[in-house]
Structures are given as C-alpha cells and as structure tokens.
Amino acid sequence: xxxxxxxxxxxxxxxxxxxxxxxxxxxxxxxxxxxxxxxxxxxxxxxxxxxxxxxxxxxxxxxxxxxxxxxxxxxxxxxxxxxxxxxxxxxxxxxxxxxxxxxxxxxxxxxxxxxxxxxxxxxxxxxxxxxxxxxxxxxxxxxxxxxxxxxxxxxxxxxxxxxxxxxxxxxxxxxxxxxxxxxxxxxxxxxxxxxxxxxxxxxxx
Numbered sequence: 001x002x003x004x005x006x007x008x009x010x011x012x013x014x015x016x017x018x019x020x021x022x023x024x025x026x027x028x029x030x031x032x033x034x035x036x037x038x039x040x041x042x043x044x045x046x047x048x049x050x051x052x053x054x055x056x057x058x059x060x061x062x063x064x065x066x067x068x069x070x071x072x073x074x075x076x077x078x079x080x081x082x083x084x085x086x087x088x089x090x091x092x093x094x095x096x097x098x099x100x101x102x103x104x105x106x107x108x109x110x111x112x113x114x115x116x117x118x119x120x121x122x123x124x125x126x127x128x129x130x131x132x133x134x135x136x137x138x139x140x141x142x143x144x145x146x147x148x149x150x151x152x153x154x155x156x157x158x159x160x161x162x163x164x165x166x167x168x169x170x171x172x173x174x175x176x177x178x179x180x181x182x183x184x185x186x187x188x189x190x191x192x193x194x195x196x197x198x199x200x201x202x203x204x205x
Contacts, residue, residue: 008041009050016051021063028067034119035064036154043158053159057152064147065140068126072139075130101128109134109142116146 008019020042027035042060046053103111104125112134115125129139 008045009048012050016045017056017059020045020051020056021059024060024063025067025070028064028071028123035122036119039151039154040158043155044162046155046159047162053156057155060151060155061147064151065144068122068143068147069136069140071123071126072130072136075127076133076136077130079131099124101132104128104132104134109138112139112142113146116143116150 008016011019020038023031023033023038024035027033027038039060042051042056043053045051046056111125112129115121126139126143
C-alpha cells in the first residue's frame with residue numbers, strides 16, 4: 001500500500017486520476033492489487049490535496065464498474081472455454097466457478113450485490129453472470145448499487161480521517177523498519193556464532 005501511494009504521489013495534475021482509473025481496470029482483470037487498497041490510496045490522495053475527493057470518487061466508480069463489466073463481457077462472449085487458458089484457469093479455478101454458479105442459481109441477482117463486498121468471489125461471480133447470460137442491465141444495476149455504497153464510503157472515510165490513516169501508515173513503516181533491523185541483527189549474531197564455532201573447531205583439528 002505504501003509503495004502504491006508513494007508511486008501515485010510522484011505524479012500531479014491529471015495523472016493521479018489516470019493511474020487510479022487504470023489500476024482499478026487492471027484489478028478487474030486480475031492484477032494482484034486489492035481494489036480496496038486502490039480506493040484507500042485515492043482517499044489519501046484527496047486528504048493530501050493531490051486530487052478532488054468527489055472527482056476521484058467518480059473516477060473510481062467508473063474504473064470499478066468498467067472493470068467489472070469487462071469480466072462480465074468475457075464470460076458472456078467466450079464462456080467457459082476461456083478458463084482453459086493457463087492464466088484464466090489460475091485466476092478463475094473451475095471449482096470456484098461451479099460454487100458461484102450454484103449460488104447464482106440458488107439466490108439469484110442479490111449474489112451480484114453481496115459479492116462486491118467479497119473480493120475473493122468478485123471476479124468468478126461476474127464472469128459466471130456473463131456465462132449464464134444474465135441481462136447486462138440487471139448485472140450493472142446490482143453491481144452499481146453495491147459500488148455506490150462501497151466506493152464512496154471507503155474513499156470518504158479515508159479522506160475524512162486522513163490524519164489517523166497517515167499516522168497509521170507512518171507507524172507501520174516504523175514497525176517494518178524495526179523488523180528489518182531485528183532480522184539484520186539476528187543474521188549478524190548467527191554469522192558471528194557460526195564464525196566462532198568454525199574457528200574453535202579449526203583449532204581442535
């Protein structure tokens with residue numbers, strides 16, 4: 001998270017909006033960066049005054065919904081044949097797709113709404129909705145309704161409590177540095193112990 005924040009902070013003007021939008025699109029297609037972290041970073045950018053909080057929220061909404069729609073489209077256009085490809089087979093394992101499909105049959109459209117708050121099942125659910133040819137307007141309605149809750153809430157809370165979040169990030173960074181220091185000292189001690197024992201064994205021989 002800190003690395004992503006520092007990376008986006010190195011840009012100004014329209015670029016932070018472009019980067020946030022692009023990352024959210026890529027998240028929808030399997031980039032291993034949790035969507036919520038990108039939304040958190042967007043809130044921090046607004047807190048720092050780099051972006052406008054409401055405009056970045058709109059950009060994030062667009063990135064999220066377009067990314068979700070792309071997954072839906074892949075399912076509707078190519079169906080299960082796409083999951084035979086190595087990348088998609090790993091990204092959308094068959095057993096997870098079967099579980100999601102069963103939930104869609106059993107619980108209907110509300111599964112689309114609920115899985116927006118469940119990152120692990122998000123992509124398989126949207127892909128399965130496409131393969132089952134759920135009407136796109138229905139998919140977009142439930143997905144959009146959930147996104148209207150999750151996206152502005154995360155961004156605005158981080159923006160509003162930015163000082164707390166900023167201190168938390170600094171604390172985590174200090175802790176990480178402390179852990180690295182402890183590990184380094186531990187390695188030095190182990191190396192010294194090994195050297196002493198090796199030297200002692202050499203004298204005995």
